[in-house]
Amino acid sequence: MSMIGEYLRVTTAELDRAVQAPDWALDVVEEVQDAEEESEPAPAEARHFSTYKTWDLLRFLLARADFPVNVIHGEEPFAEDEDWGYGPPRYLRSERVRLAAHVLRATPYDQLINSVDPADLIKAEVYPLGWDEQGSLERGRHWYDGLTQFFEAAAAADDSVLVWLD
Template identity: 55%
Template sequence: MHFTTHKTWHLLEFLLQRSAFPVGIVHGEEPLTTDDWGYGPPRYVAPDRVQLAADILQQTTYDQLIQDVDPSELAKAEIYPQIWDSPASMEWARDLFTPLTEFFRGAASTGHAVLIWLD
């Protein structure tokens, strides 16, 4: 199973951290190796943490994540890419949030860990 956030990884990370999401699903949590696979070494999320992420993602909507976020907040935080010039820019990652939720739900349903890296 494979999932890509494309270039929305930084926005998703910002939104999830802002909402106090308890699992590191953008960069992973535990190192797999010290070898650089692109933007650092790959990391993974253990099966029990994948289950926790899946459970919380299932109860979270994209609208909840972007609620009260001002695009200027993203610009100030230098969230990649620098496209935060209007409220409409907040919609950029909406189409990836449901597949992200489904990906974690699928991994959790089979008891799998999730390997994560940015390249």
């Protein structure tokens, strides 16, 4: 089984309801995932986004860059008794989403991987393993770009974001 980084855009009202009724939130997640699986919207148009297995690479790179928002794990817990795959979900409020979107856009992927050696990833045991392969740092570029677009769209809509590992 793989660990996959997952995101869902929600309105303020939906966030309030999700915090009060995590089972309802999980139902919404599944409905949106099912609907978007067929239509495959671009990250800027999607309510659901996934960084797939690159979540830990992105975590590592963003931590090195002192990124001001925890876009990989979320910041505020809810449903602490729930397990959405690999632990409980968390969320980012709309103001944190706006900050994240701004800093993601201002931080190109090339800047994040500058001076990173694949040996650093191996030493840090970044998931998934296999960082010694040629061009392995490029694995994250597509997902970072998508994450940036997703957060920009969420920020423009004043949405919050649910975050979890599945």
